Structures are given as C-alpha cells and as structure tokens.
Amino acid sequence: MTADPALGSKRLETELESAGALPEAWRDAFRATPRHLFIPDEVWSEASDGWRRLSRLTEPDVWWEMVNRDGYIVTQVDDGRPAAPDHGEYSTSSATQPSLVLRMLDELNAEPGMRVLEIGTGTGYNAALLAARLGPENVTTVEVDPQLADRTRRTLARVGRPVRVVTADGIAGHPPHAPYDRIIATASVQRVPTAWIEQTRPGGIILTPWGNAYHNDALLRLTVHEDGTASGPFTGRAPFMWMRDARVLLGTLGDEVHDGDVPDVSTTDLDLRGMFGHLDVDFAIGVQVPGVSWHRFDADDRCGAFTVWLIDVDPATDRGPR
Ligand SMILES: C[S@@+](CC[C@H](N)C(=O)[O-])C[C@H]1O[C@@H](n2cnc3c(N)ncnc32)[C@H](O)[C@@H]1O
Numbered sequence: 001m002t003a004d005p006a007l008g009s010k011r012l013e014t015e016l017e018s019a020g021a022l023p024e025a026w027r028d029a030f031r032a033t034p035r036h037l038f039i040p041d042e043v044w045s046e047a048s049d050g051w052r053r054l055s056r057l058t059e060p061d062v063w064w065e066m067v068n069r070d071g072y073i074v075t076q077v078d079d080g081r082p083a084a085p086d087h088g089e090y091s092t093s094s095a096t097q098p099s100l101v102l103r104m105l106d107e108l109n110a111e112p113g114m115r116v117l118e119i120g121t122g123t124g125y126n127a128a129l130l131a132a133r134l135g136p137e138n139v140t141t142v143e144v145d146p147q148l149a150d151r152t153r154r155t156l157a158r159v160g161r162p163v164r165v166v167t168a169d170g171i172a173g174h175p176p177h178a179p180y181d182r183i184i185a186t187a188s189v190q191r192v193p194t195a196w197i198e199q200t201r202p203g204g205i206i207l208t209p210w211g212n213a214y215h216n217d218a219l220l221r222l223t224v225h226e227d228g229t230a231s232g233p234f235t236g237r238a239p240f241m242w243m244r245d246a247r248v249l250l251g252t253l254g255d256e257v258h259d260g261d262v263p264d265v266s267t268t269d270l271d272l273r274g275m276f277g278h279l280d281v282d283f284a285i286g287v288q289v290p291g292v293s294w295h296r297f298d299a300d301d302r303c304g305a306f307t308v309w310l311i312d313v314d315p316a317t318d319r320g321p322r
Contacts, residue, residue, distance in 0.1 A: 005034055005036055008036065008064055008067060008068035009031075009034045009035070009036075009068070011068050011069075012035065012067075012068045012069065012070065012098060013030065013031070015069060015070050016030075016070060016098060016099055016102065019070070019099060021070070021098075021099035021102055021103065022102060023102055023103075023105070023106040025106065025133075026102055026105050026106065026129065026133065028132070028133075029129045029130075029132035029133040030102065030129065032132050033125070033128050033129050033132050033161075035067055035068075035095070035098065035125060036064075036067045036068075037128075037155070037159050038095065038123040038124050038125040038128065038152075038155060038159075039063075039066075039067050039073055039075070039095055039123060040075055040123070040151070041055060041056040041057065041063075042054070042055050042056070043056075043063065043066065043073050043074060043075055044074040044075070044076075044077050044088055044091065045062070045066075045074075046074075047087075049087075050077075050083070050087055050088055050089045050090070051074055051077045051087070051088035051089070051090075051091060052086055052087060052088075053082075053085070053086040053087070053088075054066075070097055070098050070099050071097055072094050072095060072096055072097045072100075073094060073095040074088075074091040074093075074094045075093050075094055075095060075122065075123055075148075076091070076092045076093035076094075076145070076148060077089065077090065077091055077092060078090060078092060079092045079145065079244075080092070080145060080147055080148075091241060092145075092241065093122050093123075093145065093148055093241075094122065094123075094241065095122060095123040095125055096122070096125075096126065096186060096240075100238065100239075101125065101126050101129065102129075103236075104126075104184060104186075104207060104219070104238070105126070105129060105130070105184075107207055107219070107221055107235060108182050108184050108205060108207050109182075109205060110130065110133070110134060110181070110182045111134075112133055112134055112135070113134065113135070113138065114134055114138060114181035114182055115138050115139075115140075115177065115179075115180050115181050115182075116130055116134060116138060116139050116140070116180060116181065116182045116183070116184065117140050117141070117142070117173060117174055117177070117178075117180045117182070117183045117184075117199065118130065118139065118140070118141040118142070118183075118184050118185075118186065119141075119142050119170030119171075119173075119183065119184070119185040119186065119187065119196075119208075119243075120141075120142070120143065120170060120185055120186035120187040120243070121141040121142065121143035121148065121149060121152050121165055122143070122148065122152070122186060123152060123155075124141070124152035124155050124156045124161075124163075124165075126141075126184075126186055127139055127141040127152075127156065127161070127163050127165075128156060128159065128161045128163070130163070130184075131156075131161040131163045132161065136156075136161050136162050136163045139163040139164070140163065140164040140166060140174055140177050140180075141163055141164070141165055141166070142165075142166045142167075142168050142169075142170035142173075142174055143165060143166070143167060143168075143170075144167075144168065144169050144170060144243075144244050146167050149165050149166070149167040150167075152165055153165040164177070169244070169245070170185070170187075170243070171189075171193045171195065171243065171245060172193070172195050173193065173195040173196050173198075173199040174199070175195075175199060178198075178199035178200075179199055179200060179201040179204070180199055180200055180201065180204060181200075181201060181204045181205075182200075182204060182205050182206075182207070183196050183199065183200055183204075183205075183206045183207070183208075184206075184207045184208070185206075185207070185208035185209065185243070186209070186240065187209065187240055187241055187242060187243040187244075187246075188208075188209040188210060188211045188216050188238075188240040188241065188242050188243060188246065189208055189209070189210055189242075189243050189246050190210070190211065190212050190246045190248075190290070191246075192206065192208060192210075192220070192222065192230070196208075197222075197224055197228065197229070197230045198228070200224040200230075201224070202224055202225060202226045203223065203224065204223070204224050205221060205222065205223055205224070205232075206220075206221075206222040206224065206230060207219065207220070207221050207222075208220050208222075209238040209239075209240035210234070210238075211240075211242075211286075212248070212286055212287075212290035212291070213248045213286075213290060213291055213292060213293040213313050214282065214285060214286030214289055214290060214292050214293060214294065215282040215283050215285070215286030216239070216240070216242070216248070217237050217238060217239045217279065217282075217283075218234045218236075218237065218238060218283055219234065219235050219236050219237065219238035220232065220233075220234055220235075221233060221234075221235050234283070237279065248293070248313065249313055253295065253309055253311075256309075256311050257309075272308065275308075276294060276296050276308055277296065291312060291313060292310050292311065292312055292313065293310070293311050293313050294308055294309065294310050294311070295308070295309045295311070296308045297309075
C-alpha cells in the first residue's frame with residue numbers, strides 16, 4: 001500500500017466510486033478531507049483474542065492499508081485503559097467505515113448553512129466532512145471521552161476545520177446551540193434521548209444507529225414534528241459500537257449455565273436455520289425480545305448442525321460489552 005497520501009486518497013475514492021458509495025453532494029467535501037489526517041499513529045488491529053496495538057511507525061504499510069480502504073479502524077480500546085499495553089478487550093472508539101459515513105451523511109440530507117449536532121466525535125473525520133460542506137461554525141460535536149475530545153479538537157483546528165468540540169455525555173445533546181436542523185449520532189442507542197428531540201427544530205432530522213441486546217445493526221431516521229414528537233423509518237444497516245451508557249452485556253454461557261441445571265424441554269416446527277444471523281429476521285425478533293442475546297455454535301464437523309443459546313440479559317448493566 002502506498003504511503004503517498006494523494007495516491008492513497010485516490011485509491012479510497014476509486015473504491016467508493018466503484019461501489020456507488022460516494023454521493024454527488026458529498027464528493028467535494030470528501031476530496032477536501034483526506035482521511036489519514038484524522039487517524040492516530042497508534043490504532044488497534046483485530047486479533048483472535050481481542051485487539052492488538054498497531055503503530056504507524058513500526059508497521060507503516062499495514063497502517064496505510066487500513067487508512068486507504070473502505071473499512072473501520074479501531075482507535076481506542078477499553079475506554080483508553082487497555083487490558084495490557086499492547087492488548088485490548090473491546091473497542092470503544094473508531095473511525096467509521098467511509099462508505100457508511102457517506103451513506104449516513106447522504107441520509108441526513110444536511111444542506112450548506114444548516115446547524116448540525118454530531119454525537120460521538122471520535123476521530124473527527126465525520127465532523128470535518130460536515131464542516132467542509134456546512135461551514136465549521138455550523139457544526140457542533142460531542143464526545144464523552146475527554147482524551148479523545150482534546151485530541152480531536154486539536155486535529156480539527158490543525159486541519160482548518162475548527163468545529164465546536166464539546167466534552168460531555170451526548171445523551172443530553174448540547175442545549176447552548178440548539179435548535180439544530182440535524183442531529184447525527186455515530187454510536188448506537190437503545191432509546192432515542194428526549195433531549196435530542198427537544199433540541200431539533202420541527203421538520204428537522206435525527207439520524208442514529210439503534211439496537212438492543214438481540215440485534216444492534218439498524219439505522220433510524222426520525223423527523224421531528226411541531227407537537228414535539230418524532231417519527232420515521234429504519235432505513236438500513238448501521239453496525240456501530242454502543243453509546244457508553246447504552247452498553248449491553250451480552251453474557252457468557254459460563255455465567256448463565258451451571259452443572260446440574262435442569263432444562264425445560266420443548267420442540268418447534270420452525271426451521272431454525274432461517275432464524276439467526278439474517279438481518280430482517282434478527283431485527284423483527286429483536287424488537288420483541290430486546291433483553292435477550294443469542295450465541296450460535298456450529299458443529300465442528302461442518303455437518304450443518306448448530307446450537308443456539310438465548311440468554312436473558314439485563315440491559316441496564318454497566319459492565320463492558322464483549
Ligand atoms: C464510532 S465512534 C465515532 C466515529 C466518529 N464520528 C468519527 O468520524 O471518527 C463512537 C464515538 O462515540 C463516543 N461516545 C460513546 N458514548 C458517547 C456519549 N454518551 N456521548 C458522546 N460520545 C460518546 C465514543 O467515545 C466514540 O469516540
């Protein structure tokens with residue numbers, strides 16, 4: 001992979017163009033916002049047992065490969081306190097996959113001059129794209145993690161997109177600059193906070209990833225009405241990490257299943273092969289059983305048999321996700 005920033009950006013652009021993932025309205029902003037400027041030198045790469053630290057200094061080719069392709073990049077693990085210096089257990093901040101960033105911006109339908117609130121600053125790449133098109137003075141972004149907020153505030157100033165970076169819990173929105181024409185969240189919620197609806201002008205749009213213990217992969221697009229309510233459709237997939245206080249402990253079998261447990265046994269005529277790991281089905285079941293997580297184990301001999309465990313979890317837990 002090339003370390004030439006211009007060539008790298010062009011490569012990413014070509015990948016997005018050929019996938020039809022670079023909306024016309026955002027093309028100029030994308031070209032004016034090289035992604036590598038927002039990715040820290042130290043990132044995290046997926047490993048069999050979690051995340052391993054990856055440094056631009058020691059593995060420049062891998063770093064550039066990650067930056068210049070259409071994938072997400074984990075930029076923080078374990079809320080900034082990794083389990084070991086070079087090993088993390090779960091991701092807590094990332095640069096979102098560029099095609100997803102652009103799809104969400106397109107769905108947000110934000111026009112130059114509108115005031116936008118982003119919840120989940122992360123690397124600042126999304127905020128910088130918004131600033132390129134709407135003007136930095138019209139963009140406010142909220143980040144709950146003080147270290148990330150400080151770093152990204154400096155980055156955005158350095159690259160000439162001095163958007164307002166607020167260090168706070170974004171669940172409360174940011175009242176001082178409300179009302180907003182648009183609110184966009186880049187972390188997943190289980191419930192849309194009332195504050196977001198109150199801080200969006202009538203006719204304005206709230207776009208947020210949404211999920212629950214059963215299924216966390218949906219994008220919700222709400223329009224706010226004059227009477228203070230909001231409604232709208234789920235528009236597609238949006239695999240995001242949780243907002244900090246919305247995290248779900250998915251549970252482990254070891255916590256739930258113990259020697260001597262006696263199961264209730266029943267049978268069903270349903271074909272279970274079509275019931276787990278299929279987007280629409282998972283979504284439909286998940287809204288019925290929001291507090292249940294599932295784990296599927298396929299037979300080692302690849303005979304097609306599998307076991308699914310359903311675990312009743314407490315969504316209010318504050319332990320980290322798995
Ligand atoms: C997927 S990353 C955001 C990606 C980012 N928009 C970008 O362009 O790089 C999610 C971010 O949301 C932040 N976050 C989680 N819970 C939050 C909360 N309650 N309020 C504000 N930010 C939050 C995380 O710390 C993390 O940085």
